[in-house]
Amino acid sequence: MSNILAKKILLSFKKTVLSSRAKESSDLLKKLHFQKQKILKGIPAKAVARNAVHYISHNIRKGNINTTKADILHRIDEAISHVSSSSAQISSIGSKKIKKGMVVYVHGFSESVLNILTKAKKEGVSFEVHCTEEKPHMEGRLFAIALAKNKIPVKYYADLAIRQAMKRSDIVLMGANIISENGQVYGRIGSELIADVAERFDVPVYICADTWKYSKEAASEFDKNKLLRPQGEIWSKPPKAVTVLNYGFEKIHPWLITGIISETGIYKPHQLIFELKKNNPWMM
Structure with a gap:
């Protein structure tokens, strides 16, 4: 989009x-x-x-x-x-990471991740996807439906079943909203928790994103809004003593990311930022 x-x-x-x-x-x-x-x-x-x-x-x-x-x-x-x-x-590069018999963990709805998986499927690779829900927008369900339409087998988990879904997985693929100057990736809420759990199970985490997702300006705007979405999405009329914090996004620290799959190749976050600054000085 x-x-x-x-x-x-x-x-x-x-x-x-x-x-x-x-x-x-x-x-x-x-x-x-x-x-x-x-x-x-x-x-x-x-x-x-x-x-x-x-x-x-x-x-x-x-x-x-x-x-x-x-x-x-x-x-x-x-x-x-x-x-x-x-x-x-990105699909061409990322699909090579999907091997026969793999279990791929995904979170949220990412066009880049979907394209990677559908390309791997078309190339004849058999694999399974573990997908956790992302409430309140139900992006996990939408992604599971998209995978099913492409005849990719999916196991669909509740949002709190991250550990159960992860311990059977071989690789994590997630999209990105923004890549910041310090290599942090801004993703859907739950993204860093998933990366943290993946590290505990020694599962590699790959972010799938266009290099043009790198933006100091956009990251700054995200931070101004504190990554919050309207409270009414999860509770329209809470009691006066209740403060609703509807975080829609969060940052994944670079050390939790195995690599960023981009149209230029697969890089560690800080390595990608270095290359972008060197080759694209116009980026802001």
Whole structure:
């Protein structure tokens, strides 16, 4: 879903450039800057979308209007290519981690994890998935249904049965909302608990995510909101003496993560951050 949002935003910028009647580059850039600020304000914690916006707007060459338009449109096409192809690349790399007879533990609904598992299935690998619920949104059930549609056998556990599901597992695959500068991964609530239990059972934990999930800005916005969701999702009218803390997300510490499976390969969290900073200085 994050890549779909990014592509939608990129196409809106493309429409702005193609329809612009600006005579000077400065006029077009002012219009795009206003559009950029408006969009970023509306997607405070959407890492992939934020990176897409930053990619097309950093260090634009200020030449004549036609040169500037061509530069921006080229970047937009490159960004669209990235968000359109990264999923297939992650699936290709991640599916090689799934071996015959494995039990794969998953949590929440991650398109990247789903694509990895369906690709492994199509490649003829037989395996089983252990899936724990993620309340109150029931993402575990939705993920189990998606797996079943692809004829992948699933054992579905209550959210508190993490230990029971884990001790029979060989590998953990989870998605990510954001990857922070210090290598922490922001995931669905329960993610760090699962990683912690996995360490006790010596089960490797892999995060499956586009490198554009790395964002200092998005991580900062998450922290401002304290990772909380509306209390009404779990208790609409609690007694006055009860404070409802509906944490929807939490951080997984880097030392609990075996590797991050991305479109560029599999890296330790800090190794991935190092590579991204070196090769993508525009990332914010």
